[in-house]
Amino acid sequence: MSREEMNGLTADELAATMRIAATKLQEMGRTDLMLHALGVPLLEELRTEAAKGKLSPLVITSDYRFFLPGYGNKEVELQPVHKAVYLLFLAHPEGIEFKRLGNYRDELTRYYMATARLMDKAKIEESVDHLVNPLDNAINEKCSRIKSAFSMLMDEYSASYYVISGHTKKHVAGSHRTWFERLKVITLPRHLVQYAP
Secondary structure: OOOHHHOOOOHHHHHHHHHHHHHHHOOOOOOHHHHHHOOOHHHOOOOOOOHHOOOEEEEEEEOOOEEEEEHEEEEOOOOOOHHHHHHHHHHHOOOOHHHHHHHHHHHHHHHHHHOOOOHHHHHHHHHHHHHHOOOOOOOHHHHHHHHHHOOOOHHHHHHHOOOOEEEEEEEEEEEOEEEEEEEEEEEEOHEEEEEEE
16 A cells, blocks of 8 residues: 555545554464554554553552552652652643743642651751652652652553653744653543542
8 A cells, every 4th residue: 555545545544554464464473564654752652552441440549658559559658759749740730841940849748748647847847848859869769769660550551641651742932942841740531540548
């Protein structure tokens, strides 16, 4: 089939054509050619997309415990500071740049005070100062711990939806200026986030 003929097909027709070609390559024992045609980056993207279909809800209780009913109701074990960071990013599905965390200082402090009710306010504020300081590595350490907590409970493709990960957004102003926002986001569909009484 020529490129021109393929350009005239709908997405559903293209998918059906791909299915036929993939089945034929499998029958011929040439899955190596299928992998070469798709490429590893696309294959990784497809595996992540496939994981989307089996995502568990994330239940957050009134005392800020995180549970995954789809994984035997296992609890995601996190310290109050990690929970505060996570709640901040959950509240901002559009994403936040680490270098602009200072703009969210008050909100992050509120989440931390809610998750660490018995902790001294001065210590909470000191910890938040470290988190929002762009020259401090504290936020990266917290995100790494969050990633580890989810990765212990599920495969890496499913975990990619629950963790705080990078997303680069390109902006073009006029014809001479391009800049990138390096946003950090949680890609878990928000309808899967449930707050229990």
